[in-house]
Amino acid sequence: MTLNIELKAYPSVSTAMGASPSASNPNTLEEVKLDWRERLRNRIDRWMVSPQLYRLSVSTFFTRWYTQKRTREVFDLMAGFVHFQVLLNCLRLGVLARVQQSPCSLAELANHVGLPANRLDRLVWSAVALKLMDQRSGARYGIGPLGVLVVSYPGIEAMVEHNALLYADMADTPQMLKSPEGVDNAQMHHYWPYTFGEQTNERIPPSPARDIDTNHEQDAANKTARYSQLMSVSQNFVIQEIIDNYDFMPHQCVLDIGCGLGRFASTLAQHHPGLALLLMDLPEVVKLTERSHVNTHYISRMRFIPGSFKTDPIPSGADLVTLVRVAHDHCDADVLALLAKIHAALAPGGRLLLAEPMADARGERQDAYFHFYLMAMGEGLLRTPQKLSSMMQQAGFSRVELLSNPMPTHARILIAHKT
Ligand SMILES: C[S@@+](CC[C@H](N)C(=O)[O-])C[C@H]1O[C@@H](n2cnc3c(N)ncnc32)[C@H](O)[C@@H]1O
Numbered sequence: 001m002t003l004n005i006e007l008k009a010y011p012s013v014s015t016a017m018g019a020s021p022s023a024s025n026p027n028t029l030e031e032v033k034l035d036w037r038e039r040l041r042n043r044i045d046r047w048m049v050s051p052q053l054y055r056l057s058v059s060t061f062f063t064r065w066y067t068q069k070r071t072r073e074v075f076d077l078m079a080g081f082v083h084f085q086v087l088l089n090c091l092r093l094g095v096l097a098r099v100q101q102s103p104c105s106l107a108e109l110a111n112h113v114g115l116p117a118n119r120l121d122r123l124v125w126s127a128v129a130l131k132l133m134d135q136r137s138g139a140r141y142g143i144g145p146l147g148v149l150v151v152s153y154p155g156i157e158a159m160v161e162h163n164a165l166l167y168a169d170m171a172d173t174p175q176m177l178k179s180p181e182g183v184d185n186a187q188m189h190h191y192w193p194y195t196f197g198e199q200t201n202e203r204i205p206p207s208p209a210r211d212i213d214t215n216h217e218q219d220a221a222n223k224t225a226r227y228s229q230l231m232s233v234s235q236n237f238v239i240q241e242i243i244d245n246y247d248f249m250p251h252q253c254v255l256d257i258g259c260g261l262g263r264f265a266s267t268l269a270q271h272h273p274g275l276a277l278l279l280m281d282l283p284e285v286v287k288l289t290e291r292s293h294v295n296t297h298y299i300s301r302m303r304f305i306p307g308s309f310k311t312d313p314i315p316s317g318a319d320l321v322t323l324v325r326v327a328h329d330h331c332d333a334d335v336l337a338l339l340a341k342i343h344a345a346l347a348p349g350g351r352l353l354l355a356e357p358m359a360d361a362r363g364e365r366q367d368a369y370f371h372f373y374l375m376a377m378g379e380g381l382l383r384t385p386q387k388l389s390s391m392m393q394q395a396g397f398s399r400v401e402l403l404s405n406p407m408p409t410h411a412r413i414l415i416a417h418k419t
Pocket residue numbers: 194228231232235238257258259260261280281282285307308309310323324325326329
């Protein structure tokens with residue numbers, strides 16, 4: 001099959017750059033320099049899409065790799081949705097779980113999931129291509145190098161299932177981009193009841209479409225339990241990054257705000273026998289948190305604080321406050337107010353540790369996902385470490401450091417100091 005791709009006319013340098021410096025429009029030296037760089041950039045871009053250069057590049061050993069790489073990257077952009085569907089359906093149908101038990105033939109797999117082999121083969125071949133599965137001897141299929149990760153960590157599997165909401169919401173991306181009201185019906189927004197602001201459970205709107213529950217209070221309680229469970233099961237990589245890269249030894253008391261079910265606090269309690277822990281979250285979450293630690297040996301060192309950081313005071317007494325995957329759920333005004341309250345609650349010498357995925361100033365591949373995930377939630381925002389640092393300083397912190405942790409995909413970590 002031959003694809004005929006018609007190249008769009010590329011804007012000429014003069015149209016793209018506008019008028020050159022003149023007496024009536026005096027450009028600064030900086031602008032003239034930029035202008036020169038932009039012109040060079042424009043020229044390179046034109047080379048990059050030139051059919052002659054393309055043919056030359058693919059026929060030459062030394063340049064072919066680059067053209068192949070760019071082509072693969074563009075193709076991957078187009079194929080992202082399909083890749084996700086392959087992953088999701090391999091999980092939902094139990095295909096990955098089956099081949100993890102033991103490698104099996106296509107016929108056995110088809111029998112196991114109850115689908116015709118001559119339809120299931122597309123999913124299996126795709127899963128092999130995406131390294132979720134691999135081919136074994138005797139025409140059998142086994143678990144692949146990426147598939148084994150997905151099925152071994154319950155947090156990854158839970159997040160994949162959860163992502164289906166975002167993908168459904170993004171079927172109407174222009175609606176989300178139009179205005180904040182564009183996310184009112186987003187399933188992701190309804191998944192997180194606290195993204196509706198300071199409302200009582202009765203006033204949280206029921207989920208749209210298929211998720212409507214007639215009993216609002218029960219609906220809100222179910223949603224709280226559901227998101228708390230998801231956070232707990234997906235927190236282990238983040239916790240690992242924090243405890244491996246920050247020394248908690250000098251601290252006596254840690255306050256974890258937005259603690260969820262308390263998995264981070266309980267890890268700290270187990271690693272540091274002298275540490276006291278304050279766990280703060282919304283009242284309906286704290287009820288669940290307290291219940292899940294009641295029979296532990298460290299419960300006597302834990303104090304549970306039901307409340308909202310927006311409307312309730314932040315308790316004093318901690319020499320370290322932690323915000324783990326909390327700030328990115330909220331708008332700038334709420335985060336600034338929270339940071340100022342934390343600063344006021346800390347004694348001089350106290351610190352704030354903020355850990356969550358952050359944007360790269362120049363843009364990283366994973367940023368695209370988080371930008372839309374947080375937008376679909378309501379008022380969330382993926383911020384750069386620079387932006388968060390400046391907000392911390394605005395809130396009164398004197399010095400902010402960015403730790404260099406090996407897996408920034410899970411979270412980056414900022415430490416703010418109060419003097
Ligand atoms: C994305 S979850 C992160 C939970 C946990 N820190 C983790 O990393 O798994 C955000 C947490 O912040 C809590 N939260 C949201 N708004 C809050 C508020 N106004 N006051 C206190 N906690 C809040 C939520 O209930 C939820 O447990």
